[in-house]
Amino acid sequence: MKRNNIDLNKFFEEAIEDEEQEASEEEEQENKNISFEPFIGQCFQSEEEACLFYHKYAKQYGFSIRKARFDKNKDGEIKRRDFVCHREGLQLSKMVDPVLKQRNTPSTRCACKAHMRVTLKKSFEIFSEQWHVTEFIVTHNHELFSQEKVRFLRSYRFMTKDDEKRILLLKDGGLSVKQIMCVMELEKNVRHGHLSFTSKDIHNFFSKIRSEQAKNDVLDFFEYYKIAKEENQYFQYSVTLNGEIKVEHIFWSSAHCFTWYQSFGDVMIFDTTYKINAYDMSLGMFVGIDNHGRTILFGCALLRNETKSIFSWLMRVHLAIEDIGQNQLQARMLEKYKGGSLRTLSxxxxxxxxxxxxxxxxxxxxxxxxxxxxxxxxxxxxxxxxxxxxxxxxxxxxxxxxx
Structure with a gap:
């Protein structure tokens, strides 16, 4: 019985592999059956139509294209455009800073001459202007990609607006990039690795979002603290500004952290971590121990530097928050005992x-x-x-x- 189970598992694995191979062969055969190659004199209604045609042709034969040289007429309108192979030309030398770390990635350019040139002109005087193929070179000086690899070129990788919204939703749900890829493949019913984007594209998308959010992070920071303070009076924070009226140091203590501080703030430890966050600032933490021996957090601070004056400012903030706690405790007692019972005890x-x-x-x-x-x-x-x-x-x- 055990042997039969092993044979069945092997049978299903081979069946899946054969099915994927047949699908790949059918896809390649369909691409071969669609034979379209540019030719001199071919006409297009617009430059975009010519670019789309050459783009499809390039994907079928294993390379990608980009827009290159163009000429304009007296009115400033483009009258000629070249669409070239993505490996056309050579990488230009550039000035680099020897202090900064360089990526030193090799260039993919190898002076490939393959291209298609279209020119805006009339076939006859009675016809309107059209884009005509006036030059076409099909030969490449490099090896072309197979259909399995050409989809990884940058020109053929894209994410729609719906894809971006779905990815952000899955990210908010706590899924990793690898898990997001698997979910998207199942939802789109495509084979593994055959999405129109890769995991690197998702990482780049997240980096772009973080870069856009970083432009307004200070305003978002103040807005969040304002709302948190209105929702709970025990939320505490303090900010210092430098000479350019920019945020320099930040301290905050959440409502539950402030409550812990009031109960277990007799013994407190303060320590700073290395600059490993996105702002390259030291993170200072006030921690203590509760009645169960567990480590608890009283407050945090982002510090631009670690000088004596900064630590003095933190201690003043600590004392101010302690005064706030004492005042709030006294107010609660006055409310509870109505003043008369708070006189000096006999x-x-x-x-x-x-x-x-x-x-x-x-x-x-x-x-x-x-x-x-x-x-x-x-x-x-x-x-x-x-x-x-x-x-x-x-x-x-x-x-x-x-x-």
Whole structure:
């Protein structure tokens, strides 16, 4: 039974490989059957139509094209255009900074002469102007790509707007680039590796998004902090500006971090990390330990440099936040005890506070406060007179002592 399972698995693998091979052969055969090659005198209605035709031709034969030389007439309109092989010409020498790290990637250009030239002219006087193929060189001085490899050339890789939206949505869902590629292949029902873009294109797309967002990151930063402060008053932050009115140092503490600080801020550790973030700034962290022995975060800071003045600023921010915490704690206590119970404790109250729970101590305070509303005096017949003062009204009670 085990042998049969192995044979079946092998059978299915071979069937899938044969199917993929047949699909590839059918695709190549279809491309071969569509025989279109430019020829001298061929006409096009527009320059874009000529470019699209040569583009399809190039993909069929294993290379890509780009627009090159052009001529203009007296009115400034293009009257001649060359479409050349992507390996046409030679790489120009350029000035490099020896201090900076160079990529030193080899150039793909090899002075290939293959091209198609189109010229805007009339075939006859009675016809309108059209783009005519006036020169066509088919020979390349390099090896052409197969159909399996030509799709990796830059000219044939693209992402639509819908693809970009879908990729960003999958990224927000926590998927990696490799997982995004797999999901997109399943959704488009294409074979593995046959999307119109590669994983490198996705990485470049993410880099482009980050570059665009970096232009307004300071405004987004202030907007986020403003909203966070409005949503929760315990959110704390502080910013310093340099002489050019640009953000220099940033400190922030989230609402839950600030709550942790109020409870476990007796012991705190401050440390900075190496400059490994996108802003090339040191990241300072205030950390501590909670009642379960776990490391907790009190606040973070992005620092442009690590000087004595910067650390002094951080300590001042720390003290200011501590004052904020004390003021908020005092405000909550005033709201809770309504002021009267926050007076200086008498010796009996102070002793009761040390031995009683907060709830019991509160009841004791209420009894002490209630006791101040009564006065007791002895009368001539050996009894007691109790006066109860309530909102300006005095009530008198006589209590007789029974022998």
């Amino acid at each position: 010796p009996p109250k102070e002793q009761a506070q040390k031995v009683l729970t907060p709830f019991s101590f509160k009841k004791i305070q209420e009894q002490f406060e209630r006791a101040t509303h009564y006065t007791v005096h002895t009368n001539s017949v050996g009894g007691f007179v109790v006066h109860h003062y309530v909102q300006g009204d005095t009530q008198k009670h006589e209590v007789m002592e029974n022998g």
